[in-house]
Amino acid sequence: TLYDMLETAKQAVDKGVVESGNGFWTRPKNGPDFTPFYYAFGGETIDPATGKLVFDKTAGLKYYGFFYDAAQKYGSMGCLGLDWSTAWHPGVTSKVLFWVGGTWQWAEWAEKFLKDLGGEAYMWENFGFGLIPAAEKGGKPNSLTHPLAYLVSSQCKYPDLAVALIAKVTNYGPNTRHAIASTHLGILKGQTEYKFYKGSRLLSEALYMLDYTTFLPNNPNWGPYSTVTYEALAAVVAGEFTSQEAV
Structure with a gap:
């Protein structure tokens, strides 16, 4: 589950395998990669009958709670606000245990950030990949395609x-x-x-x-929706909001 992943991340931090904050990373800025975590906790983004955007508060509470715990209790999420090229990519390719990425970044990492170490051959030797874990026991893992x-x-x-x-x-x-x-x-x-x-x-x-994949909703107001929900998440990660306040 997602929390099993966080527990492993914390063990890596506690044993000095990675630095505090580097157990688990998402993307560093607002974007679609947060949505599958919300889906994993049972959230929905669109009403199929009306096409209107929706936010499930029960799922949202678990979603924000997960990211609060990740940052405040499990030595993770030291990634928000980082620059992509100078900090995030170098971080995930050498200093982070678990992170969220796309298949398209595999080629970028091999060519731009790990070429001197052997590129793709080095990655197959040292990297693994899989679905985003289920949020809770008995749940389903997922991914997001766009x-x-x-x-x-x-x-x-x-x-x-x-x-x-x-x-x-x-x-x-x-x-x-x-x-x-x-x-x-x-x-x-x-x-x-x-x-x-x-x-x-x-x-x-x-x-x-x-x-196992999921999709972003097809709605012209997705941009503002994504911004609002991300800003709440960033506040949770920073310890400025509780999960309840974020919802």
Whole structure:
């Protein structure tokens, strides 16, 4: 569970394996990666009947409680506010036990931050990855995916040409080249059996996560919602709010 992870993180801090604050990290700023933790505690972000955004206070209390505990009791979450390039990436690639990241960062870490140590070969020797643990015993682990869509404007002079171009670049070949170079998961189901795609160990081993994945809500007000809920989380991590005050 998430708390089992925190307990292991605390043991690592207590034994000097990592410094206090470095047991578990999320991203350093507002963004989508916090949402699956809220989902893990039973939260929902959108009412399917109305399309309106919602916030589950019961789940929210557990969600904020987890991050309060992570920072205040388990030697974790020393990451909020850090600069991505100068502090966060160097931190997670050498100084942190558990952290939340995306498959696309695997290629970035190998090329930009760990190349001198052996790049991807070093990572396979020293890194592991998995789903975000279940929040509670009997729960389900999860992940978050953020698929994007191509759109053709109604004012487009050549819509057929635009659609043809989209079809061409989303074919196995072009998309697989992009997927392998950036370690993004492919976008076509049949692509997983494409020989060049199967040649990527990370992309092949991470595929099972799609069976557990979740999504951000499709709502134009998601930006303000995300900002408000993140600012409450940051206050909890800093010890300025209790979980009840955050809710």
